[in-house]
Amino acid sequence: MHLARRSFLMATTGTALATPLLAGAGPALAAGRPPAGSLPDAALTADLRAITEAGMPGVFAEARDGRDRWRGANGVADVTTGRPVLPGFQHRVGSITKTFVAATLLQLVGERRIALDAPIGRYLPEFAVAGVTVRMLLDHTSGISDYDHVIFATPEDIERHRSTTFTPRQLVRAGLGQPSTGAPGAAFSYSNTNYILAGLIIERVTRRSATDEVHRRILRPLGLRHTYFSGVRPRIAGPHSRGYVPWYEGELRDFSVSNMSWAWTAGALVSTMADLNTFFRALLGGRLLRPAQLAAMKTTVPFDPAQPAAGGYGLGLYRMTWPTGDVWGHDGLVFGHSAISLHTPDGRRQVSLAQNVTHYALPGTPDPIGEAVGRFLNTALVGESAVAARTATAARVPAVVPAPGAPTLVRPLPQR
Numbered sequence: 001m002h003l004a005r006r007s008f009l010m011a012t013t014g015t016a017l018a019t020p021l022l023a024g025a026g027p028a029l030a031a032g033r034p035p036a037g038s039l040p041d042a043a044l045t046a047d048l049r050a051i052t053e054a055g056m057p058g059v060f061a062e063a064r065d066g067r068d069r070w071r072g073a074n075g076v077a078d079v080t081t082g083r084p085v086l087p088g089f090q091h092r093v094g095s096i097t098k099t100f101v102a103a104t105l106l107q108l109v110g111e112r113r114i115a116l117d118a119p120i121g122r123y124l125p126e127f128a129v130a131g132v133t134v135r136m137l138l139d140h141t142s143g144i145s146d147y148d149h150v151i152f153a154t155p156e157d158i159e160r161h162r163s164t165t166f167t168p169r170q171l172v173r174a175g176l177g178q179p180s181t182g183a184p185g186a187a188f189s190y191s192n193t194n195y196i197l198a199g200l201i202i203e204r205v206t207r208r209s210a211t212d213e214v215h216r217r218i219l220r221p222l223g224l225r226h227t228y229f230s231g232v233r234p235r236i237a238g239p240h241s242r243g244y245v246p247w248y249e250g251e252l253r254d255f256s257v258s259n260m261s262w263a264w265t266a267g268a269l270v271s272t273m274a275d276l277n278t279f280f281r282a283l284l285g286g287r288l289l290r291p292a293q294l295a296a297m298k299t300t301v302p303f304d305p306a307q308p309a310a311g312g313y314g315l316g317l318y319r320m321t322w323p324t325g326d327v328w329g330h331d332g333l334v335f336g337h338s339a340i341s342l343h344t345p346d347g348r349r350q351v352s353l354a355q356n357v358t359h360y361a362l363p364g365t366p367d368p369i370g371e372a373v374g375r376f377l378n379t380a381l382v383g384e385s386a387v388a389a390r391t392a393t394a395a396r397v398p399a400v401v402p403a404p405g406a407p408t409l410v411r412p413l414p415q416r
Helices: 008-013 041-053 094-110 134-138 155-160 168-176 193-206 210-222 273-284 291-297 368-382 384-388
Strands: 003-005 058-065 068-075 244-246 252-254 269-271 311-313 318-322 325-334 337-343 349-355 407-409
Touching: 041 058, 041 068, 041 368, 058 273, 058 368, 094 134, 094 193, 094 210, 094 269, 094 273, 094 291, 094 325, 094 337, 134 193, 168 193, 193 210, 210 273, 269 273, 273 325, 273 337, 273 349, 337 368, 349 368
Parallel strands: none
Antiparallel strands: 003 407, 058 068, 058 349, 244 252, 311 318, 318 325, 325 337, 337 349
16 A cells, blocks of 8 residues: 555546546536625535535535635534534644745745745755755655655554654655655656745744744734644644544544644644635735735646646645636645635635545546535535536536645555
8 A cells, every 4th residue: 555645636536637627517617707796505505415425424614705605514523423513623734734834935035035946955955955946845846755655655654653753854854765756847746845845944044933933924914713733732622523544444543633743834734614715815815925926826837747727836826727717726635634725816716625534536436525526616616607507517527625735545445
């Protein structure tokens, strides 16, 4: 069994992008932006329920259209007791952490304390890699390998490291100890080691903890009171769901109590769906970054060079092609928790969704959960027109819940 950091999108479609998302869905979906205030309550409720009916134990979400908000939850937070999921739960959001960390680093770029095209050795001489720049860390073109292939090489490693405290430098050394995935700057290759290095650069420049710097620059100014790094504390502080990993012989093993030091600035953030939407609206609306840095963040490299128009990764932010235009966001997977947060370019139309099982479907196999998630996201982003065109799009909506995200099983555990 092999472990790798892949997103919902990669895991459920077998590709690095939604190709092209909802392409050919028909004129009802291609008619432009949805009207203001068009969040379809009944359709969103039905689509969220369909995710649990497809097999996900618990799911919750928040959608926004301007000042209009919709919140919903369905299913159970605990498969043993039947405790229900609630829409305001805190949740490990995995690699969505990267967007927060990139925004923090880009503020330092705007202050001329970090240069995007400087070699990483300028800030971290002990980890200098020839040809690798700060920008290449943030857009995953460094060619540096992912450390989680090393520390989570087997299913038993996941359980064994449940209480392990890793230091950021241990993680970087594990990644750098593996063969390069390609020449610096050559192509997109997702690696969490990149964002551990980014966190260390923030610390070297500010002489503060990287997680404290994210709190000082992003979380506190936006009033995100339910978003935080748990550090080595294994428990989520507020109301939350248990988080399950499909284990041997059909078991769902609970990993909601875990030391998340292995993810640090690559994926250890806890948040709520409301806080995620507030953050992305502020980011895309220009409240957090100067125009030059926001433009740099939204300059993408293609997930797949053969299909550059279908989607790409910027600096901690990715773009996907939607029938009504581009959407921006990120996703995350950590053991037992998954989340996705997608937004129109101005941050007006938004959706953030969380699930409490690390879900994976083999490429080319039926994936009712992924299809149901795709329908829900489409309804949230497009509105009532998605309901009218549902039969036309059902076969074309990919199982979108993230693009290049956190560690997830790339194939089901073998039966013993």
